[in-house]
Amino acid sequence: MKREQWSSNFGFLMAAAGSAVGLGNLWKFPYVVGMNGGGIFLIIYIVLLVLLGAPILMAEMSIGRHTRLNAIGACQQLNKNWGFVGFAGIFGAFIILCYYGVIGGWVMKYLFTYIFTPGINKPDEYFQNFSSSAAEPILWQLLFCAVSIIIVIRGISNGIEKISKIFLPLLAAFIIIIAINSVSLPGASEGVKFFLIPDTSHINSFKDIFSIILNAMGQVFFSLSLGMGTLITYGSYLSRDSSIQKNAFYIPLFDLIIAVLACFAILPAVFAFGLEPSGGSGLIFRTLPYVFGSMKFGRICAVIFFALVFFAAVTSSISLVEVIASYFIDSRKWSRPKACIIPGIVFAGVGITASLSFGLLSNVKIMGESIFDFLTILSDKILMPIGGFFMCILTGYIWGMPEMFREMSSGGKYKIYFRKTISFLIKFLAPAMILIIFITSFI
Numbered sequence: 001m002k003r004e005q006w007s008s009n010f011g012f013l014m015a016a017a018g019s020a021v022g023l024g025n026l027w028k029f030p031y032v033v034g035m036n037g038g039g040i041f042l043i044i045y046i047v048l049l050v051l052l053g054a055p056i057l058m059a060e061m062s063i064g065r066h067t068r069l070n071a072i073g074a075c076q077q078l079n080k081n082w083g084f085v086g087f088a089g090i091f092g093a094f095i096i097l098c099y100y101g102v103i104g105g106w107v108m109k110y111l112f113t114y115i116f117t118p119g120i121n122k123p124d125e126y127f128q129n130f131s132s133s134a135a136e137p138i139l140w141q142l143l144f145c146a147v148s149i150i151i152v153i154r155g156i157s158n159g160i161e162k163i164s165k166i167f168l169p170l171l172a173a174f175i176i177i178i179a180i181n182s183v184s185l186p187g188a189s190e191g192v193k194f195f196l197i198p199d200t201s202h203i204n205s206f207k208d209i210f211s212i213i214l215n216a217m218g219q220v221f222f223s224l225s226l227g228m229g230t231l232i233t234y235g236s237y238l239s240r241d242s243s244i245q246k247n248a249f250y251i252p253l254f255d256l257i258i259a260v261l262a263c264f265a266i267l268p269a270v271f272a273f274g275l276e277p278s279g280g281s282g283l284i285f286r287t288l289p290y291v292f293g294s295m296k297f298g299r300i301c302a303v304i305f306f307a308l309v310f311f312a313a314v315t316s317s318i319s320l321v322e323v324i325a326s327y328f329i330d331s332r333k334w335s336r337p338k339a340c341i342i343p344g345i346v347f348a349g350v351g352i353t354a355s356l357s358f359g360l361l362s363n364v365k366i367m368g369e370s371i372f373d374f375l376t377i378l379s380d381k382i383l384m385p386i387g388g389f390f391m392c393i394l395t396g397y398i399w400g401m402p403e404m405f406r407e408m409s410s411g412g413k414y415k416i417y418f419r420k421t422i423s424f425l426i427k428f429l430a431p432a433m434i435l436i437i438f439i440t441s442f443i
């Protein structure tokens with residue numbers, strides 16, 4: 001059977017950027033920036049994006065396109081003992097899906113609230129009541145999971161590519177509008193300063209700085225969808241007429257631009273309305289209703305905005321479902337619907353406990369964290385960096401850099417820039433950095 005392919009490189013780029021751009025940029029980045037001291041985090045994040053993110057992105061895309069297989073199959077083909085890297089990735093995708101649906105569900109709830117009601121009066125109270133209630137968030141979460149599963153059942157170029165092509169450019173345009181409004185609020189300049197000017201006054205020890213670095217590393221992996229086979233899977237449908245290096249330049253760039261714009265939309269408003277930047281996972285839900293409330297045509301803007309966030313979340317969550325589904329399709333010979341629905345039931349089910357951890361199950365702690373926080377830490381700060389580490393070792397030492405460059409150049413068709421630097425990053429710097437950050441943070 002001929003493997004499906006993206007219909008064009010633009011389609012791939014949009015789908016891969018669609019996987020990268022998601023709740024990680026719009027929901028998570030602003031609050032992680034807020035919790036980690038603003039400007040200083042931004043700088044560390046950008047450094048890690050270039051030194052870790054881009055090279056691992058190249059490696060994953062090359063492995064995928066070379067082998068034309070799912071994450072486990074691809075790693076196994078490079079070396080039969082290395083299937084575990086792909087397996088860890090599929091497990092990671094699973095963990096992320098458990099909590100991604102919870103936030104995706106919140107986004108849907110806000111979208112429908114703005115469609116059917118004039119707005120949200122007391123954003124803090126509203127968010128608190130909603131997120132801690134039992135049944136409603138679960139219903140939205142299940143709905144979100146169902147939408148993602150249905151799209152993946154429809155197949156690669158049919159479902160994923162079509163959606164991503166339209167919405168991504170729209171999303172960028174729309175966040176700019178909100179950001180302009182947010183920045184022009186009275187008192188907003190404090191937020192801009194907080195975000196852009198590094199302030200080291202609250203860093204008191206090595207522990208503080210390593211915790212910021214670990215959070216930045218987790219965010220790089222999460223936001224670029226790295227270390228768990230998403231880009232192997234998407235790369236496996238990529239044609240040799242595309243330049244991997246170009247894609248590895250544009251995807252992080254696009255991802256960063258959206259994340260930075262999201263901060264401009266959120267952080268100035270946080271300061272303008274006297275909220276706490278370190279407010280945690282509810283930050284955008286507590287903040288944005290104030291911004292929309294103060295805007296002309298606020299309600300319409302809110303509807304469009306939450307619709308776009310919803311699409312961003314869906315294009316990411318379908319890439320996660322695809323990682324899992326493609327394994328069952330390739331290796332277990334399951335039909336596409338079965339390969340989507342059976343895992344779907346499991347992650348949606350576990351996701352219910354994550355949703356309840358904001359209310360009914362808030363006392364249940366795993367290693368001192370709520371179920372939701374535990375799942376996010378497990379994926380971003382443990383599984384994905386470990387996956388990234390092994391991806392570097394597999395590419396640099398087992399498959400070998402010359403092979404990777406051959407794949408990247410499509411057999412000599414494209415020139416590869418910075419070969420030596422890329423080799424150095426993949427073989428030495430990236431794995432060493434992951435190891436050091438990892439070990440120091442956990443000690």
Ligand code: PHE
Binds near residue numbers: 020022
């Ligand atoms: N990158 C996505 C986001 O920013 C999340 C994601 C992680 C998607 C890993 C796929 C794989 O929301």
